[in-house]
Amino acid sequence: MPSVDRLAMIKRFYRKYNRLPSYSEMLRLFHFASKKAVHLVVHKWIEEGLLKIDSNKITPTLRFFGLPLFGMIKAGFPILAEEDRQYLTLDEYLINDPNSSFLLKVSGDSMINAGIFDGDVVVVEQKREPVPGDIVLAEIDREWTLKIYKKDRRHRLAYLEAANPKYPPFYPTQELKIHGVIGGVVRKLAN
Amino acid sequence: MPSVDRLAMIKRFYRKYNRLPSYSEMLRLFHFASKKAVHLVVHKWIEEGLLKIDSNKITPTLRFFGLPLFGMIKAGFPILAEEDRQYLTLDEYLINDPNSSFLLKVSGDSMINAGIFDGDVVVVEQKREPVPGDIVLAEIDREWTLKIYKKDRRHRLAYLEAANPKYPPFYPTQELKIHGVIGGVVRKLAN
DNA sequence: CAGTATAGTAAACAAATGTTTACTTTGTCA
DNA sequence: TGACAAAGTAAACATTTGTTTACTATACTG
Numbered sequence: 381m382p383s384v385d386r387l388a389m390i391k392r393f394y395r396k397y398n399r400l401p402s403y404s405e406m407l408r409l410f411h412f413a414s415k416k417a418v419h420l421v422v423h424k425w426i427e428e429g430l431l432k433i434d435s436n437k438i439t440p441t442l443r444f445f446g447l448p449l450f451g452m453i454k455a456g457f458p459i460l461a462e463e464d465r466q467y468l469t470l471d472e473y474l475i476n477d478p479n480s481s482f483l484l485k486v487s488g489d490s491m492i493n494a495g496i497f498d499g500d501v502v503v504v505e506q507k508r509e510p511v512p513g514d515i516v517l518a519e520i521d522r523e524w525t526l527k528i529y530k531k532d533r534r535h536r537l538a539y540l541e542a543a544n545p546k547y548p549p550f551y552p553t554q555e556l557k558i559h560g561v562i563g564g565v566v567r568k569l570a571n
Numbered sequence: 572m573p574s575v576d577r578l579a580m581i582k583r584f585y586r587k588y589n590r591l592p593s594y595s596e597m598l599r600l601f602h603f604a605s606k607k608a609v610h611l612v613v614h615k616w617i618e619e620g621l622l623k624i625d626s627n628k629i630t631p632t633l634r635f636f637g638l639p640l641f642g643m644i645k646a647g648f649p650i651l652a653e654e655d656r657q658y659l660t661l662d663e664y665l666i667n668d669p670n671s672s673f674l675l676k677v678s679g680d681s682m683i684n685a686g687i688f689d690g691d692v693v694v695v696e697q698k699r700e701p702v703p704g705d706i707v708l709a710e711i712d713r714e715w716t717l718k719i720y721k722k723d724r725r726h727r728l729a730y731l732e733a734a735n736p737k738y739p740p741f742y743p744t745q746e747l748k749i750h751g752v753i754g755g756v757v758r759k760l761a762n
Numbered sequence: 763c764a765g766t767a768t769a770g771t772a773a774a775c776a777a778a779t780g781t782t783t784a785c786t787t788t789g790t791c792a
Numbered sequence: 793t794g795a796c797a798a799a800g801t802a803a804a805c806a807t808t809t810g811t812t813t814a815c816t817a818t819a820c821t822g
Contacts, residue, residue: 388670391669391670395663395669397625397630398630398631398636399590399591399628399630400590402628402808402809402810403808403809403810403811404808404809405626412770412771413770413771413772414770414771414772414773415772415809415810415811416769416770416771416772416811416812416813417769417770417771418810419810419811419812420768420769420770421769422810434588435596436777436778436809436810437590437593437809437810438810439588439589439590440589445589445669447666447669447672447673447674447694448673448674449673449674449675449676449692450673450674450675450676451675451676451678452675452676452677452678452679452715452717453678456713456714456715457708457710457715457750468674469662470661470662470665470666470674470694470757471660471661471662472586473692473757473759474661474757474759475638475661478582478586478636478638479579479582481638482638482639482640482641483638483639483640483641483659483661484640484641484642484643485640485641485642485643486643487642487643488643492686495683495686495687495688495691495758496686497686500686501640501664503638503661513761514760514761515760519648522647523647524643524647524648526643559648562760563759563760564757564758564759564760565756565757565758565760566661566664566665566755566756566757566758567686567755567756567757568664568665568754568755569705569706569753569754569755569756570704570705593778593779593780594778594779594780594781595778595779603800603801604800604801604802605800605801605802605803606779606780606781606802607781607782607783607799607800607801607802608799608800608801609780610780610781610782611798611799611800612799613780627779627780627807627808628779628780629780763822764821764822765820765821765822766819766820766821766822767818767819767820767821768817768818768819768820769816769817769818769819770815770816770817770818771814771815771816771817772813772814772815772816773812773813773814773815774811774812774813774814775810775811775812775813776809776810776811776812777808777809777810777811778807778808778809778810779806779807779808779809780805780806780807780808781804781805781806781807782803782804782805782806783802783803783804783805784801784802784803784804785800785801785802785803786799786800786801786802787798787799787800787801788797788798788799788800789796789797789798789799790795790796790797790798791794791795791796791797792793792794792795
């Protein structure tokens with residue numbers, strides 16, 4: 381059994397249980413008879429930078445549970461050496477303040493020119509102050525909607541704009557509440 | 572110190588160290604003098620469904636580290652009761668097979684009509700078989716690019732198409748290699 | 763094929779884990 | 793103000809943690 385399989389095994393374990401297996405659990409997983417054998421493979425992973433020890437506890441590193449991020453350049457694709465790769469989690473990439481954010485599945489075509497399609501999921505940050513140009517989750521005259529936050533030059537009044545020429549700007553007749561600023565957009569492609 | 576602060580504290584701890592703090596660590600964090608006090612708050616969280624116990628180990632649930640996902644409906648916004656909320660992680664939402672995927676920062680405007688803008692990050696799934704219509708990471712005549720995978724009706728030949736009318740279709744003169752299918756698109760908005 | 767490094771077994775280790783018991787403080791509300 | 797529940801202290805508990813020692817099997821390598 382090559383060690384890469386073992387790595388895949390505890391990665392699967394980590395994704396399922398959201399924690400690393402203990403030595404005894406790995407012992408069962410890898411069909412070892414001695415914890416020394418586990419100790420060996422774990423410390424090999426530590427040397428490779430996949431795991432690390434803090435406060436005498438073994439924890440995964442970004443290299444363990446993140447995905448490598450590459451940059452696309454015009455001529456050719458940059459396959460970086462393992463040690464130069466940047467590893468990333470989509471959650472930490474997109475979500476600034478997890479305690480005051482939520483996800484929202486968008487419906488409608490009013491933001492297509494901003495690259496937000498029907499069915500996309502957006503990250504709504506509730507504590508962020510909107511500045512003109514931001515895409516916001518707003519409640520305009522008691523109706524919830526996703527639009528661009530704008531401010532009238534003369535009267536300094538806030539209004540909303542769609543990112544689709546077929547819709548006119550929206551000026552509130554009674555009230556305009558901004559419930560959050562969109563910090564990210566996520567789209568899952570077919571299958 | 573209200574208990575919601577303590578929850579925020581161990582959420583921060585979890586995001587920083589990718590594991591839950593032990594009782595002794597929480598003892599320090601919360602400035603408790605007895606592990607019994609820790610035990611109490613932990614088991615309150617377990618009852619609330621934020622944590623759970625498997626194999627005598629305390630682990631976080633989706634409710635703990637995920638974000639709630641809401642659906643947008645035309646008239647009004649559905650604020651669901653806590654127990655009806657669906658919790659989600661962007662990583663598990665977008666990434667099907669973490670072991671054979673990577674992230675790629677896109678440059679160029681050739682896919683704007685597919686809602687993929689310059690600077691967006693896409694999830695490339697290496698083991699997925701492309702079907703016509705899929706957006707793929709391809710190497711066409713030694714040049715890497717992100718395009719729509721197509722097949723010629725008559726000759727059954729594969730070619731590439733941009734999602735931007737200003738570019739013509741790309742027919743390979745020598746070779747066309749598909750290195751992966753795009754399974755998701757991610758865009759981080761300003762700041 | 764002999765020599766040697768690598769990978770594994772078996773058992774013992776201190777230290778840390780989460781739980782429990784018995785008791786005390788704090789806060790709430792009639 | 794008095795009663796009572798909730799929250800915390802202090803200490804002891806059995807288990808489990810990851811590490812280590814000494815020894816053995818396996819697999820390369822020249």
